[in-house]
Amino acid sequence: QAMGYFTAVLDPDPASPAGRVSHYHIQTAYDDEQGLAQLMQRCDAITTEFENVPAPALLTLGAHRPVAPAAPCVAVAQDRVKEKALFVDVAQAHPDQAVFPAPYATITTPELLAAVPADLLPGILKTARLGYDGKGQVRVRNHAELAAAWDTLGRVPCVLEKMLPLVAECSVIVARGADGACVNFPLQRNLHRDGILAVTEVYEQNTPSPLDSKAIDAAKFIAAHLNYVGVLCVEFFVVDDGSAHGALVVNEMAPRPHNSGHYTQNACTVSQFELQVRAMAGLPLVQPRLHSPTVMLNILGDLWFAADGSQRSPAWDAVLALPGTHLHLYGKLDARHGRKMGHLNITAATPEGARATALQACALLGLPPF
Ligand code: ATP
Numbered sequence: 001q002a003m004g005y006f007t008a009v010l011d012p013d014p015a016s017p018a019g020r021v022s023h024y025h026i027q028t029a030y031d032d033e034q035g036l037a038q039l040m041q042r043c044d045a046i047t048t049e050f051e052n053v054p055a056p057a058l059l060t061l062g063a064h065r066p067v068a069p070a071a072p073c074v075a076v077a078q079d080r081v082k083e084k085a086l087f088v089d090v091a092q093a094h095p096d097q098a099v100f101p102a103p104y105a106t107i108t109t110p111e112l113l114a115a116v117p118a119d120l121l122p123g124i125l126k127t128a129r130l131g132y133d134g135k136g137q138v139r140v141r142n143h144a145e146l147a148a149a150w151d152t153l154g155r156v157p158c159v160l161e162k163m164l165p166l167v168a169e170c171s172v173i174v175a176r177g178a179d180g181a182c183v184n185f186p187l188q189r190n191l192h193r194d195g196i197l198a199v200t201e202v203y204e205q206n207t208p209s210p211l212d213s214k215a216i217d218a219a220k221f222i223a224a225h226l227n228y229v230g231v232l233c234v235e236f237f238v239v240d241d242g243s244a245h246g247a248l249v250v251n252e253m254a255p256r257p258h259n260s261g262h263y264t265q266n267a268c269t270v271s272q273f274e275l276q277v278r279a280m281a282g283l284p285l286v287q288p289r290l291h292s293p294t295v296m297l298n299i300l301g302d303l304w305f306a307a308d309g310s311q312r313s314p315a316w317d318a319v320l321a322l323p324g325t326h327l328h329l330y331g332k333l334d335a336r337h338g339r340k341m342g343h344l345n346i347t348a349a350t351p352e353g354a355r356a357t358a359l360q361a362c363a364l365l366g367l368p369p370f
């Protein structure tokens with residue numbers, strides 16, 4: 001809309017934040033034939049903002065309209081088994097710059113469960129499909145706990161990942177055009193609480209520089225391997241391997257603008273959302289520049305509850321009195337614990353300034369310091 005386009009959103013939820021601000025809201029299930037037909041009739045280009053849109057629906061749309069990212073790319077990201085196999089393929093294709101996933105085993109049968117090697121434990125059992133924000137994951141110390149956890153998860157296809165000693169978590173967002181041109185945002189440093197992204201910090205030297213370029217290259221190799229069109233986020237772990245900088249491990253990817261890239265709205269010359277539009281429209285992609293050191297704080301529904309459980313409104317007036325604060329609320333109707341309601345971007349002239357303002361905002365909102 002900011003670039004003059006009319007927009008249509010297909011979302012079954014009548015209160016869908018995107019649906020409410022879009023020119024057209026097609027309110028049907030994601031796989032509803034009539035809904036998909038209406039969407040095709042309205043749109044010259046189609047993307048998905050939510051990872052679990054059924055890949056067959058995207059395939060249907062893709063037969064008639066440009067869909068970016070394409071259905072097969074989304075399908076890989078929807079399935080941890082396929083995703084990890086892709087990461088291994090890409091690492092093996094670039095032996096000099098290989099970034100592998102955590103050691104893992106695929107568990108789809110009791111036989112595979114029994115055959116899990118002991119050196120993958122302690123580990124994290126993750127469902128292959130439909131996990132997000134740490135949901136569908138169980139931490140296990142031994143074979144007995146692993147077997148119990150697989151039962152708890154309903155014996156659905158899973159991946160067991162070795163528990164790694166994390167020094168830091170980071171992500172890289174790239175945007176790739178249909179012509180193969182690929183641009184990137186800088187490495188983002190992410191802090192998770194209870195499996196949910198809490199804080200993203202981006203400024204020079206906040207991550208060890210040899211890892212920066214390695215992560216950016218790895219993300220670009222993945223995008224190129226998939227012949228990906230659009231915005232792609234790749235999440236990495238920095239693992240303690242005894243070396244000065246630690247080692248890079250690839251965790252997972254999101255085939256869309258990502259929460260860890262929301263800072264780009266206020267701290268970069270072009271945002272991840274604009275790059276998604278440019279990729280869809282076949283417009284030139286330009287290399288984004290970070291113009292301000294920045295911190296993003298996620299705003300969860302928890303902030304709407306006082307310690308005694310009563311409802312309250314967060315102190316936005318006090319937060320917005322701080323210089324360099326940019327509030328983005330999504331217009332979700334009810335606040336729930338752990339639900340992402342919005343984010344606060346903080347920009348400043350220096351990294352110290354951005355951190356100081358972010359810590360003040362945390363104190364005002366009742367968020368823990370970082
Ligand atoms: P997202 O919301 O990012 O899609 P998710 O639920 O799909 O999250 P992961 O990113 O796989 O889950 O894991 C959530 C968090 O759990 C990670 O950010 C990290 O803090 C921790 N974690 C996951 N895998 C490992 C591992 N192998 N070793 C150590 N910690 C891990």
Ligand code: MG
Binds near residue numbers: 235252
């Ligand atoms: Mg994750």
